Amino acid sequence: MNIDVASYQPPADQTAWLGTDPIPAKAYYDPDYYELERQAIFMRTWLTIGHVCELLEPGSFIRRDLEFAKASILIVRGKDGVIRGFHNACTHRGTQLEGRGEGKANAFICPYHRWNFGLDGALRSAPDFERFYTTKENCALKPVSVDVCGGMIFVNLDPEPAQSLHEFLGEYIVERLETIPAAKATDFCEYTYEIDANWKLTYDNFQESYHLKFIHPRTGAASYTPENPFGYPENYGFHGVHRSQQFWPNYNPDVTTPVQQTVFPMLAGYATEKGLMPDPTNREYYAVFPGFFIFGSPTQHFSHVVYPISATRSRGVIRLYWVGDWETASDRFAREYCLAIAREVHVEDVNVIKAGQRGLNSGALEHIHFQALEGLCRHLYLVSNGIVEAYKAEQEAAGEAQ
Amino acid sequence: MTEPVQLPEGFATLEPFVARWSLRTSAERDRARGDSTEEEREAFYAAAQPLLEAALSYLDGFPARQLGEKEQRLMDLVLSLAHVSLAVEVQKEMEEQHARQRNDMPITRSVTDPA
Ligand code: FES
Numbered sequence: 001m002n003i004d005v006a007s008y009q010p011p012a013d014q015t016a017w018l019g020t021d022p023i024p025a026k027a028y029y030d031p032d033y034y035e036l037e038r039q040a041i042f043m044r045t046w047l048t049i050g051h052v053c054e055l056l057e058p059g060s061f062i063r064r065d066l067e068f069a070k071a072s073i074l075i076v077r078g079k080d081g082v083i084r085g086f087h088n089a090c091t092h093r094g095t096q097l098e099g100r101g102e103g104k105a106n107a108f109i110c111p112y113h114r115w116n117f118g119l120d121g122a123l124r125s126a127p128d129f130e131r132f133y134t135t136k137e138n139c140a141l142k143p144v145s146v147d148v149c150g151g152m153i154f155v156n157l158d159p160e161p162a163q164s165l166h167e168f169l170g171e172y173i174v175e176r177l178e179t180i181p182a183a184k185a186t187d188f189c190e191y192t193y194e195i196d197a198n199w200k201l202t203y204d205n206f207q208e209s210y211h212l213k214f215i216h217p218r219t220g221a222a223s224y225t226p227e228n229p230f231g232y233p234e235n236y237g238f239h240g241v242h243r244s245q246q247f248w249p250n251y252n253p254d255v256t257t258p259v260q261q262t263v264f265p266m267l268a269g270y271a272t273e274k275g276l277m278p279d280p281t282n283r284e285y286y287a288v289f290p291g292f293f294i295f296g297s298p299t300q301h302f303s304h305v306v307y308p309i310s311a312t313r314s315r316g317v318i319r320l321y322w323v324g325d326w327e328t329a330s331d332r333f334a335r336e337y338c339l340a341i342a343r344e345v346h347v348e349d350v351n352v353i354k355a356g357q358r359g360l361n362s363g364a365l366e367h368i369h370f371q372a373l374e375g376l377c378r379h380l381y382l383v384s385n386g387i388v389e390a391y392k393a394e395q396e397a398a399g400e401a402q
Numbered sequence: 403m404t405e406p407v408q409l410p411e412g413f414a415t416l417e418p419f420v421a422r423w424s425l426r427t428s429a430e431r432d433r434a435r436g437d438s439t440e441e442e443r444e445a446f447y448a449a450a451q452p453l454l455e456a457a458l459s460y461l462d463g464f465p466a467r468q469l470g471e472k473e474q475r476l477m478d479l480v481l482s483l484a485h486v487s488l489a490v491e492v493q494k495e496m497e498e499q500h501a502r503q504r505n506d507m508p509i510t511r512s513v514t515d516p517a
């Protein structure tokens with residue numbers, strides 16, 4: 001490709017509008033601040049929780065536990081094909097209905113006194129129900145708001161979300177999520193982690209390139225060149241509460257190893273064969289508030305969600321979505337390699353994120369600092385904090401009104 | 403005494419690696435990488451990398467989900483090279499440290515695992 005790499009210009013000016021103030025460190029360790037975020041953001045924002053390829057047939061369900069809400073959620077495809085969400089809690093005396101993480105069901109039957117719920121959440125039958133002082137209509141499973149965009153399943157723990165999923169995502173993100181290869185995915189690889197670190201501290205690691213050279217000296221080697229020694233991105237985009245960036249391609253990587261040289265043409269073949277090329281999202285990364293991001297590339301793709309557990313603990317789920325099954329040994333090998341190399345890089349981040357949290361926990365630092373090319377991290381703080389402040393004002397107004 | 407032949411013809415030099423590296427799931431292959439010594443990884447890589455393309459094009463000649471026993475063994479063996487090559491080609495002397503960190507991020511699902 002005939003690209004003048006020396007013309008690379010870091011997009012520092014694109015983050016100028018975010019301001020330059022140091023950021024209060026409290027937002028990354030303080031339990032009181034986290035409690036506000038939990039109420040203001042996580043209990044009432046659309047959150048990515050799965051993919052439609054997990055719910056292929058009527059009766060397919062997944063169970064997802066959201067620690068920050070102490071909630072267990074069932075997401076199920078009904079006999080009518082509609083995807084619905086319910087709290088995994090029997091309406092008799094609360095017993096969790098499903099212990100499995102995923103599976104198929106005709107009904108959810110409580111293990112305690114055998115109340116029987118349909119896939120639409122309705123209480124169908126209950127032994128000796130005549131002796132209760134309520135109606136079956138009153139005993140349907142507690143619903144959870146669910147919607148889908150680009151194959152991604154989102155839930156909202158607010159029983160009446162202030163915005164629809166599409167309103168929340170906005171036109172740009174909706175259009176992109178529907179365009180990326182993951183929208184057509186039929187299966188995925190997954191690896192997960194739990195980490196002693198705040199959700200923003202964890203997430204921020206994955207939305208800045210400043211650390212790449214130091215934390216990924218080997219695995220990222222192809223991205224560092226004299227023209228762009230830190231592997232900074234080419235462009236940033238801000239879309240309401242969401243963000244995007246366009247990775248710098250380094251058209252002339254000089255570090256390819258023999259096995260990579262075998263794999264990369266196979267991946268290009270996969271992308272062409274599945275009709276994923278040319279792909280407008282090839283080098284684009286979409287950061288969907290609060291904790292989700294997905295890289296659009298059809299060949300080096302992955303998605304990542306960070307869920308908070310406490311002020312200083314989080315859980316991450318990383319997935320590589322694939323379109324269609326592997327059909328040949330080469331295809332299978334390429335998918336194994338993609339899983340291994342994506343995880344190879346992510347593994348390197350865990351220790352340094354934990355060290356960041358250990359440094360913040362004492363409260364010795366009042367502030368942390370983001371440079372111009374850590375603008376996505378600054379944006380996440382500003383957006384989150386804006387929502388927290390609005391929530392506090394709302395609570396105060398409600399308190400005064402009483 | 404000759405050992406029974408475990409792999410298809412043409413891949414005899416990989417026979418000594420079958421017991422350690424021919425594994426059914428991605429998580430098992432990752433664990434084998436973590437449990438192995440540098441010498442084991444290097445010996446496997448040195449034998450398998452030059453045969454990778456030959457093995458894949460040989461296996462591509464069969465229906466991928468109905469491999470014979472020997473072909474299946476070769477497939478599972480070659481899949482381990484995806485992991486081991488990262489240790490040998492990329493991490494090098496940083497592999498020990500990397501191996502400890504890998505335990506923090508278990509593989510929970512893989513499309514390459516048997517259904
Ligand atoms: S708690 Fe479920 S039937 Fe009693």
Ligand SMILES: [Fe+2]
Binds near residue numbers: 215345
């Ligand atoms: Fe990183």
